[in-house]
Amino acid sequence: MSDDASLAELRETLAADGGLEEAQVRLLASADLLSLGVLADEARRRRHGQQATFVRVAEVAVDASAVETPGRAREIRVTGVPASVDAAETAVRAVAGQGVPVTGFALHDLMGLANGHAAEFARLLRVLGDAGLVAVSELTVDRTVDPESAVAVVADAGLAVSRLTIQDARGDSRLEWVRTVAGWSFPPKAVRAFAPLPRAESGATPESEPATGYDDVRQVALSRLLVDNIDSIQVDWALHGPKLAQVALTFGADDIDGVPAVDTDELGPRRTSVEDVRRNIRAASFTPVERDGGFESVTR
Amino acid sequence: MSTSSPAVDALARKVRDGGRLSRSEALTLYTEAPTHLLGRLADEVRAARHPSGVVTYIIDRNVNYTNICVAQCNFCAFYRPVGAADGYVLGFDELFRKIDDTIAVGGEQLLLQGGHNPDLPLEWYEDLFRAIKARYPAFRLHALSPPEVIHLSRLAQVEVPVVIERLMAAGLDSIPGGGAEVLVDRVRRELNCLSKATADEWLDVMRHAHRAGLRTTVTMMYGTVERPDERIEHLMRVRELQDETGGFTAFISWSFQPSHTERGGAEATGVEYLRTLALARLVLDNVDNLQASWVTQGGKVGQLGLSFGANDMGSVMIEENVVRAAGAAFCMDELEIVRNIENAGFIPRRRNMHYELLGDPIVWERDVPRMTALAEARAVGDASVPEELVRYRARTPTGKRQRAPR
Ligand code: SF4
Secondary structure, eight states, X not given: OOOHHHXXXXXXXXXXXXXXXXXHHHHXXXXXXXXXXXXXXXXXXXXXXXXXXXXXXXXXXXXXXXXXXXXXXXXXXXXXXXXXXXXXXXXXXXXXXXXXXXXXXXXHXXXXXXXXXXXXXXXXXXXHHHHTEEEEEEEETTTOSSHHHHHHHHHHTTXXXXXXXXXXXXXXXXXXXXXXXXXXXXXXTSEEEEEOSOSOOOOSSGGGOOOOHHHHHHHHHHHHHHOOSXXXXXXXXXXXXXXXXXXXXXXXXOEEEEEESSOOGGGGGGOOOHHHXXXXXHHTTOEEEEBOTTSOBOOO | OOOSOHHHHHHHHHHHTTOOOOHHHHHHHHHHSOHHHHHHHHHHHHHHHOTTOEEEEEEEEEEESBOBOXXXXXXXXXXXXXXXXXXXXXXXXXXXXXXXXHHHTTOOEEEEEOOOOTTXXXXXXXXXXXXXXXXXXXXXXXXXXXXXXHHHXXXXXXXXXXXXXXXXXXXXXXXXXXXXXXXOHHHHHHTTOTTTOOHHHHHHHHHHHHHTTOEEEEEEEESSSOOHHHHHHHHHHHHHHHHHHOOEEEEEEEEOOOTTSSSOOOOXXXXXXXXXXXXXXXXXXXXXXXXXXXXXXXXHHHHHXXXXXXXXXXXXXXXXXXXXXXXXXXXXXXXXHHHHHHHTTOEEEEEOTTOOEEESOHHHHSOOOOOOSOBOSSOTTOOOOOGGGGGSOOOSHHHXXXXXXX
């Protein structure tokens, strides 16, 4: 966007919280990286000011036999596909009641457990809520049928969806998903964050070229500018690495997911401590705020 | 793009008007300007200097001929002391094989650097360079950073200009800008690298090299003990010498890689890298080329460097040992570098060390096998001692024992 007049007009529209016209979306999508970054940074600061949040997550496999959750976790996340409703409930009960919000599961897996029956799905969510679940960990937008209705059922059951994720999208379909998500409507606070960087990252075949740095920060920036219906734009510390996660904060992201609750060598060079996260956030000129799995600030 | 700081806004105008930044102005921009503004200014300066939209890269191989070093810089994870079981010196034949491999993928240069090995006299380097040039007359030797030149000058007890002259006579084509770290003696003292070269000595080697007709690069390794004003002091010293000689072809900065080093600590962040790169583009108004360091920052932040002042993606380096020893192991082959350049909206072109364009990417012309990992100097456990070493006088008892006739 070398055209200063168009940039100024877009900036005014965004600042006034006005909807963007199709031509403006196209202009944004073709804007140069730094112009896009400036607009996205302004948009994230209007919502979140100087704050950048992060969460320390302890992942617990749904079929884990012994469960020991680290004391520093601010979210316990039950991962994996449950074999049955009972297995899902048991896994949640095993980690609930420790004063740490419990999230878990992918929404499409829970829908699968309910065999697609709406009433059964609603009942399952209530069972899990009673067992101690506060939120479904993720709704994978490219794996979930009728996400808006599904989120409404989750909200009805008194739960939230922690984040929307994209499993696998390349090229133009990345932006298409952002626009699709932006077009959905959800009950207030039913969806807490949108993680717009596709989680499948494979360059194993020529057709599946890995995303570049430009691709990723553009995706983050466009998400912040177009997705008005979700408060947080999220990146993942362990998945994307500290450097990209930090740079993404300056391109519109405001929340860092996936900070390990224990330091571990398994992450190799991405091994980290909460101090590293705070240092990275400060070095990006933001104020670090730790949150829990319920998206509440942690002051302890 | 205006900011809430009148001082920063005034400096942005100064940069846009082509003004030269003073030390204090550079410090204000570095510490106070928003990251996007720094990037925008650096991008504008880059575009004015390189209006064709070409982003270059070189196909070469980064070979470390020995890891034995007496300097013992506390930020270095690569060196081994004399006598260490995993210390090595590469043989001439091993180096020839590496050159063959490099030529096979379209490379035309070795970046040859190593430790300060007291058992390798100046004659070893001269013979090596001559042997390479005899076998591969067109192949370029971008070799021996200033501290290595100083080490050889001390070892051979001849002046630096004489070392340069002898190495040039043997085939040296250009000098890499390694070992600069931060060109401030307080910093160098703390990094235990003052004795390998003071800031003045480092710059003096480059001055002599430029006067002798060699072109060189210049680097900065930041993120250890230096303050922001000391990073700027480094840039100012580079700018001053460049005003004097014009001999630097490119500036390359990277962050200290702490893993496995005596110094340890945390690595500077990605945003700091982009800000430092952008500032270098603004201060170094007399250096044409700035490289993006994907080797230390990873491909993604490395590519983003192209929006923060870089116009070069560095090297398809084929082999790398120093940064890997400190825990970073990123790899980009030519296809990947070209893809990243195009994805960022630029035109990829191969270059040589003088930044002369050599042509389109090799991968556009023919199939080149994919490279998914950078090679290492030597296979782990290979403790062989090159035959030709017996021809050279060793100085240490270990070296003498190794070379004694059996
Ligand atoms: S940085 Fe170079 S001079 Fe210093 S210890 Fe390592 S190999 Fe030796």
